[in-house]
Amino acid sequence: MKLTLEGIRNNRAAYxxxxxxxxxxxxxxxxxxxxxxPVWIHFGAGNIFRxxxxxxxxNLLNEGIMDVGLIAAEGYDYEIIxxxxxxxxxxxxxxxxxxxxxxxxxxxGSIMESLILDSSNEKEFGxxxxxxxxxxxxxxxxxxxxxxxxxxxxxxxxxxxxxADYQNGPFKPESxxxxxxxxxxxxxxxxxxxxxxxxxxxxxxxxxxLYAAVTAFAEKWCEAGLADTGFLxxxxxxxxxxxxxxMIDKITPRPDAKVEALLAADGIExxxxxxxxxxxxxxxxxxxxxxxxxxxxxxxxxGRPALDKGGIIFTDRETxxxxxxxxxxxxLNPLHTTLAIYGCxxxxxxxxxxxxxxxxxxxxxxxxxxxxxxVVVDPGIISPQKFIDEVVNIRIxxxxxxxxxxxxxxxTSQKLSIRFGETIKAYAKHDSLDTKDLKLIPLVFAGWLRxxxxxxxxxxxxxxSPDPLLETVTPYVAGYALSNEPKDLSGLDSxxxxxxxxxxxxxEIGMADLVKDYFTQLSxxxxxxxxxxxxxxx
Numbered sequence: 001m002k003l004t005l006e007g008i009r010n011n012r013a014a015y016x017x018x019x020x021x022x023x024x025x026x027x028x029x030x031x032x033x034x035x036x037x038p039v040w041i042h043f044g045a046g047n048i049f050r051x052x053x054x055x056x057x058x059n060l061l062n063e064g065i066m067d068v069g070l071i072a073a074e075g076y077d078y079e080i081i082x083x084x085x086x087x088x089x090x091x092x093x094x095x096x097x098x099x100x101x102x103x104x105x106x107x108x109g110s111i112m113e114s115l116i117l118d119s120s121n122e123k124e125f126g127x128x129x130x131x132x133x134x135x136x137x138x139x140x141x142x143x144x145x146x147x148x149x150x151x152x153x154x155x156x157x158x159x160x161x162x163x164a165d166y167q168n169g170p171f172k173p174e175s176x177x178x179x180x181x182x183x184x185x186x187x188x189x190x191x192x193x194x195x196x197x198x199x200x201x202x203x204x205x206x207x208x209x210l211y212a213a214v215t216a217f218a219e220k221w222c223e224a225g226l227a228d229t230g231f232l233x234x235x236x237x238x239x240x241x242x243x244x245x246x247m248i249d250k251i252t253p254r255p256d257a258k259v260e261a262l263l264a265a266d267g268i269e270x271x272x273x274x275x276x277x278x279x280x281x282x283x284x285x286x287x288x289x290x291x292x293x294x295x296x297x298x299x300x301x302x303g304r305p306a307l308d309k310g311g312i313i314f315t316d317r318e319t320x321x322x323x324x325x326x327x328x329x330x331x332l333n334p335l336h337t338t339l340a341i342y343g344c345x346x347x348x349x350x351x352x353x354x355x356x357x358x359x360x361x362x363x364x365x366x367x368x369x370x371x372x373x374x375v376v377v378d379p380g381i382i383s384p385q386k387f388i389d390e391v392v393n394i395r396i397x398x399x400x401x402x403x404x405x406x407x408x409x410x411x412t413s414q415k416l417s418i419r420f421g422e423t424i425k426a427y428a429k430h431d432s433l434d435t436k437d438l439k440l441i442p443l444v445f446a447g448w449l450r451x452x453x454x455x456x457x458x459x460x461x462x463x464x465s466p467d468p469l470l471e472t473v474t475p476y477v478a479g480y481a482l483s484n485e486p487k488d489l490s491g492l493d494s495x496x497x498x499x500x501x502x503x504x505x506x507x508e509i510g511m512a513d514l515v516k517d518y519f520t521q522l523s524x525x526x527x528x529x530x531x532x533x534x535x536x537x538x
Contacts, residue, residue, distance in 0.1 A: 001267045003284050005089040008107065015107065018266040020093075023109040025061040034068045034112040037136035039305055041071040041128075043180065044143035045080050045114065047252040050092045051288035053141070053200070056310040057110040065309050069110045071131060075117030075176045076144065079276035084284060085114045093268070093285035095259045097400040103262065104290075117179050119172045125179075132183040133190040138302045139198055140180075142210065143248075146203035146414055147468055148176060149213050154468040165217065169226030181217040184241070185227055188234045194301035196242045200294065202249075204328055204418045205321070207297065211243035244297035245317055247324040249332065251291075251395065255283035256402035287402065291395055293382070295323045313381060322379035329422040330372035331388040334444075335364040335396065336408050337419050341447045343405025344465075345457050345529045351405060355397040359533045365392060366440050366537070374433060375426035409465040412448060413473055413501055420444060421503010428509065435509055442511050443536060445502065446518030449492070450529065452477045457529040473501075484524040489516045 001011040008015065008022060015022055040057075042049055049072070060066040072090070074081045085092075090111035096104040116124040131137060142148070151162045158166075165178035170185045187193050197214065199206035218235045221227035234240050260271050263285055273283035298304075298314035308314050327333060339354050342363070346354075354360045368388050376384045395401075420441050427435045452474050454464050459482055464470060476495045480487060496506040496515060506512040521532045 002269050003088045003091050003093060003107070003271070005091070005109075008091070008109075014267065019105055020266075021104075021106040023058060023062065023107065025058075025064075027109065030061060030067060030069050031112045034071065037068060038071055038131045038134055039068045039136060040139045040141065041073060041131055041137065042141045042143070043073045043075060043117065044145075044148075045072040045074040045085060046143055046282075047254070047286045047288070048248070048250055049143050050108065050111075051094055051252045051286040052248070052250045052292055052294065054092065054108045054110045055094055055106065056294075056307060056312060057305075058106075058108050060306065060310045061110055063309075065306050069112035071113045071115065072111045073115045073117050073128065075179060076148070077276050077278045077280045078116045078118060079274065079278070080280060080282050081114045081116050083274045083276065084282045085111070087270075088284045090114050091284075093263060093271075095263065095285055095287045096290050097259070097287055097398065097402075098290050099394050099398045099400070101400050103259075103400075105263070105266075117176070119174070119179050119182065128183055129186045132187040132195075135191065135193045135302075137187070137193070137195055138300060138304055139196045140183075141198040141200050143200050144176065145411075146201055146206075146209070147411065148201070149199070149203075149206075149209040150468075151175075151177070151213055151216060154472055166220040166224075169221050169224070170217075177213045178217060181214050184214065184235070185221075185231055188231050189228070192230075192234055192240060194240050194242075196244060196300040196302065196304065198244050198246060198296065200246050200248050200296075202328070202333075204324060204422075205245055207243040207245040214241075214243075238299065239301050242299040242301050244299045245320045245324070246294065246296040247320055247327060249291070249293040249327055250288060251401060251403055252286055252288040253401060253403040254281050254407060255285060256287050258402065259285065259287045289395060289398060289401055291390065293323075293327075295320050295381070315381060319379050319381060322377050323382055325422060326376050326379055326382070326384050326387065328418055329420075330376050331368060331384055332391050332395075333415070334372060334419040334423075334441075335368050335391060337412060337415055338364050338367055338444050338447075339396070340405040340408035340465075341412065341444065341451050342529070342533075344409055344451055344462060345447065347456055347458065348405055351403045351408065352397055352399050352401055354405070359530075359537050361392075362537050363440060363443075363533065364396075367444065368392065371438050371441055372423050375423055375430065406465050409451070411467050412451075412465070413467050413469040416445070416448065416501055417499070417503035421499070424502075424504050424509060424511070428504075435511060438511070439514075439536065442514045443518050443532075445496075445506070445511075445515045446522055447529075449477055449515070449519045450522040453480060453482075453523065455482060457527060459526045469501075480523055482523055482525050482528070487520055487523075489519065492516060492519070 161175035170182040
């Protein structure tokens with residue numbers, strides 16, 4: 001059986017006998033409707049999009065609630081579209097890995113078009129311009145990672161592609177966001193039609209990040225006379241262009257070989273993952289956990305799809321902020337980062353396996369329940385206590401989830417300030433709490449410094465996960481080795497004072513000495529990471 005439209009038509013009974021849920025909507029009609037009156041285009045055709053948003057849309061199509069599908073666009077790695085999505089007619093197999101070790105298998109077919117965001121490709125970019133020029137378009141959403149919204153490199157220098165776009169204007173842009181803003185300029189010139197630009201990336205106040213990038217391009221182009229002067233006003237008018245905040249939560253690890261083998265045993269052919277020239281690992285299937293949350297600020301100037309009927313929550317900005325802080329600053333992300341750092345140091349290759357270690361389990365429970373939960377503001381729509389209970393007892397320990405500490409350790413320098421810094425700030429502002437009571441969050445920071453040495457607890461070197469600031473931060477620990485000899489740690493002070501990385505100045509807040517003390521103990525020799533955890537985790 002092949003994962004194509006023809007393969008589904010010719011083998012529908014075989015798919016169903018093997019336990020696959022299939023699209024039941026009128027594909028041809030939905031495809032026609034989507035082409036004529038597009039409603040939702042998404043940038044970033046990665047795993048979470050195909051596992052979450054696409055499946056929500058398919059359910060709505062199957063139920064007859066929606067009659068238009070999704071359009072997927074990819075602007076970073078074109079091979080995702082060319083080598084993995086289009087060969088399967090935009091279909092994806094979603095393998096939902098449940099905590100009871102069962103797998104729910106779904107063929108997801110809600111993507112009606114897949115396009116490449118390449119301004120030098122007249123056909124592809126021309127179709128994207130047609131979509132943005134259509135008054136029916138309600139939403140452009142994004143999962144391009146937090147660093148995708150940055151216009152500068154790790155040292156604060158303007159990216160060359162962005163600099164070129166600032167100079168050359170909205171025609172033939174090179175940068176990812178330059179191309180997106182060019183499409184928005186097309187919409188403005190066509191009739192100033194309204195649209196919601198919705199970041200669905202896992203980062204704090206994501207809508208503001210997208211807004212800042214878009215307005216930066218609009219300002220430069222208008223100032224230089226490269227775009228009509230009204231474009232900037234259009235972008236800044238939230239009755240025309242809105243940038244809602246959102247909070248997304250669904251664990252979608254890299255496609256796993258065991259899942260591929262399971263699907264192949266059902267008779268599904270040609271499921272081989274593709275490793276692109278940009279080193280993206282993509283497959284015709286995605287494996288994901290069952291739990292999922294998407295909360296979006298209800299600010300859509302051109303209306304919105306009925307996604308609330310598919311389980312997506314729409315609310316006000318204040319509530320989105322509370323939910324996002326609950327998840328990102330306390331109930332999930334800090335626990336993941338803690339396990340990622342120490343999992344790499346202790347040689348783990350699965351997050352779920354770490355939860356079998358009593359020390360690591362107690363570590364994340366203390367970071368979450370004891371140090372984080374006291375400053376969480378209840379958002380009202382999701383209970384923080386129930387959320388963290390689910391994370392600690394069901395989601396992270398799920399033995400069927402092939403998620404790795406190495407994946408989660410990516411871009412840690414970009415995560416610490418939000419995942420831990422916000423809790424420290426809340427303690428500093430609180431009348432009855434004291435930052436001196438935080439004992440394990442500083443141990444996370446010290447663990448990150450120890451991680452940057454790229455030597456595990458057995459003294460063996462390992463490869464650091466990708467991070468835009470590696471070249472900036474690793475020199476701070478380059479002079480240290482595993483030794484119990486006294487260390488002069490004054491060279492760490494300029495790093496520990498960086499509120500950009502930690503969210504606060506750890507020296508000013510009075511936490512730097514504890515971090516350095518922990519770091520000394522963690523790096524005192526082979527086995528020191530384990531012995532330090534045994535000493536401080538009670």
